Amino acid sequence: MSQASTPAPAEGPWAPLREPDFRALWLAILAGNIGTWIHDVAAAWVMAETTRSPLMVAAVQAATTLPVVVLAVIAGTLADIVDRRRYLIVAQLWMFAAATVLALLAHFDRLGPWGLVALTFLLGCGAAMAMPAQQATTPELVPRRLLGQAVALGSLSMNIARAIGPALGGLIVAQAGAGWAFAINAVSFLGVAVVLARWKRNAATAALPPEHFGAALRAGLRYARQATVLQAVLIKAAGFFFFASALTALLPIVVKQELGASAGTYGLLLGCIGAGAILGAIGLPRVRRRLDGDRLVALATFVYAGCMLAMALLRDVRLLYPLAVLNGLAWISVLSSLQIAAQISVPAWVRARALSLYIVVFSAGMAAGSLGWGAIAQHWGSDRALTIAAGGAAVAALALRRFRLGAAAQLDTAPSGHWPQPLPLAEIAGERGPVLVTIEYTVRLDRRGEFLELMASLGRSRRRDGAIAWSVVEDTTAPGVYLEYFVGSSWLEHLRLHERVTEDERSLQQRIAGLLEPDSRPLVRHFVGGPPGAPVAQPELDGGRAV
Known part of the structure; x- marks a missing residue:
C-alpha cells in the first residue's frame, strides 16, 4: 500500500x-x-x-x-x-x-x-x-x-x-x-x-537502526x-x-x-x-x-x-x-x-x-x-x-x-530537521556513551527571567526526546552567561534526538535566541564517554542554533 x-x-x-x-x-x-x-x-x-x-x-x-x-x-x-x-x-x-x-x-x-x-x-x-x-x-x-x-x-x-x-x-x-x-x-x-x-x-527508510x-x-x-x-x-x-x-x-x-x-x-x-x-x-x-x-x-x-x-x-x-x-x-x-x-x-x-x-x-x-x-x-x-x-x-x-x-x-509535532548533524573528526561507535552536550548562552540581563521560563519548556522537550538528565546554570562571575547541559545514554541515542526535534521546538529555540545579547551565538560542545583509546568527538559550533 x-x-x-x-x-x-x-x-x-x-x-x-x-x-x-x-x-x-x-x-x-x-x-x-x-x-x-x-x-x-x-x-x-x-x-x-x-x-x-x-x-x-x-x-x-x-x-x-x-x-x-x-x-x-x-x-x-x-x-x-x-x-x-x-x-x-x-x-x-x-x-x-x-x-x-x-x-x-x-x-x-x-x-x-x-x-x-x-x-x-x-x-x-x-x-x-x-x-x-x-x-x-x-x-x-x-x-x-x-x-x-x-x-x-x-x-x-x-x-x-x-x-x-x-x-x-x-x-x-x-x-x-x-x-x-x-x-x-x-x-x-x-x-x-x-x-x-x-x-x-x-516503509520509510530510516537513517538509524531501529x-x-x-x-x-x-x-x-x-x-x-x-x-x-x-x-x-x-x-x-x-x-x-x-x-x-x-x-x-x-x-x-x-x-x-x-x-x-x-x-x-x-x-x-x-x-x-x-x-x-x-x-x-x-x-x-x-x-x-x-x-x-x-x-x-x-x-x-x-x-x-x-x-x-x-x-x-x-x-x-x-x-x-x-x-x-x-x-x-x-x-x-x-x-x-x-x-x-x-x-x-x-x-x-x-x-x-x-x-x-x-x-x-x-x-x-x-x-x-x-x-x-x-x-x-x-x-x-x-x-x-x-x-x-x-x-x-x-x-x-x-x-x-x-x-x-x-x-x-x-502543537506542531512535524519533524523540523533544523538541527545540524554533529560532524566529529573521527567515527564514533553508536553504543559509546554517555554523551554530554553543553550549550553556552549570553543572555541580556533584563531578559533573564523570561529566558529561564523558556528554558524550562526546552528542558521538558529535551527529556521527552531522549535526554536522561538536563539542567541550566548561571556563571557566578559573569551574570547573564548560562550553561545548558543534557546527557544521553549513547551516541546513537543522541543522533536519534536530532531526528526527533519538532517545529514546536524550533519555534521555542527561536524565541530563546531572541533573548540573547546582540551578535552572540550559542556555543555548543559534545563530549562522549567510553573506554580509553576510543575516538573522541571534537567541540562543535552549530552556527547559532542550540542542539
Whole structure:
C-alpha cells in the first residue's frame, strides 16, 4: 500500500477513500468491527442466559478489555520498531484461531461460562496486540494532508459497525444461534488478514537502526512523563470511561431482567447507540466550529450521564430507543475529541506508544468499571448502579475541567530537521556513551527571567526526546552567561534526538535566541564517554542554533 497516489479533486471528509490502499483496509476493518460486535452481543447474551449473573456478564466485557491493559504498551512499542504488516497479519490469524474454536464449541454445545470467558480473553489479547499498530498505520496509507479525514473515517468505521453489528448479532443469535455469530466473527478476521497480505508496504527508510525493545519502551514512557498535553488527554479519558462503562456492562441485564425483552431488543438498542454515533460523527465538524474540545467533552459527558440515569429509571422500551441514539451522540463526541487530541499531541516517532497508553486508559477504565458496576448491580440492582455511575460521570466532568485538550491543537509535532548533524573528526561507535552536550548562552540581563521560563519548556522537550538528565546554570562571575547541559545514554541515542526535534521546538529555540545579547551565538560542545583509546568527538559550533 503506497502513500503516494493521485491527489483527490476535493479534500472533503470522504477523500481518503479515493486512496485504493486505504479504502481496501478500511472496508476490511469495517467488516472486522461488525464481526466483533456480533461476537460481543452473542457472548453477552449467552452468559446472561446461562448464568443470570450480572457479575459474569460483566466478566465477558472485562475479558475483552483486560488484555489491552496488560499488553497495549508492549504492542505499541513493537508497532514502532517492527514491520507492521507482518505483525498485524499474525495478530489477525491469532484471533481467527480463537474465534474458530469458540464457534466450534458453541455449535457442539460444549461452551461453558468459563470457556466463554477464556476464549474471549484470547480474542482480547489479539485485539490488544493489533490496536496500536493498526492506528499508527494510517499515516502510511494516505497523504499527510488527508490524515485528519482518515482518522475521522476510522472512528466512523467503528460506529457504523456499532450501528449494524449489534442488531445483526441479535438477529443471528435469535434465528441461528450463537455458534453462527462466533463463526462470522472468525471469518471477518481472516478477511482483514487477506487484505494485509496484499499490502505492498513502502516503509520509510530510516537513517538509524531501529530501537531495541527495552530502550523503545523506556523512551515511550519517558515521553509520556514529560508530555503535559498527552497527560491531560489520559486523565480526562480515565475520568469518563470508568463511569461510562456502566451502561455497556449492565445493558444486557436491564434488557433481560428489568424489561423482560429478547436478544433482538438488546441488539436494536445497541444499534441505536451506534446510529447515534454515526449521526454524531457526521455532525461533529459543525459542532466543533462553535465549541472547543473541552466544552464539547463536558457537555457530552453530562448528556451521557443523563442517558444512564434515564436507563436506570425508565421501563418502557419505546422510550429507550431515542435515548440510545442520544447516548451514541454523546459517546462519539467524547471519544472522537479524546482520540483527535491524542493523535495530534505527539510526533510520529512515538505515536504508536503514546496511542497505546491512551488505549490502556480506555480499556482499564472500561474493564475496571465493568467489574465494579457489575458487582454493585449484583448486590444493589442495576438501576442503583447506573444511577451512581451517572452521578460519578457528572462530578468527574466538573472536577477535571482544569485539564485542557485545546492545547493539542496548538502543537506542531512535524519533524523540523533544523538541527545540524554533529560532524566529529573521527567515527564514533553508536553504543559509546554517555554523551554530554553543553550549550553556552549570553543572555541580556533584563531578559533573564523570561529566558529561564523558556528554558524550562526546552528542558521538558529535551527529556521527552531522549535526554536522561538536563539542567541550566548561571556563571557566578559573569551574570547573564548560562550553561545548558543534557546527557544521553549513547551516541546513537543522541543522533536519534536530532531526528526527533519538532517545529514546536524550533519555534521555542527561536524565541530563546531572541533573548540573547546582540551578535552572540550559542556555543555548543559534545563530549562522549567510553573506554580509553576510543575516538573522541571534537567541540562543535552549530552556527547559532542550540542542539
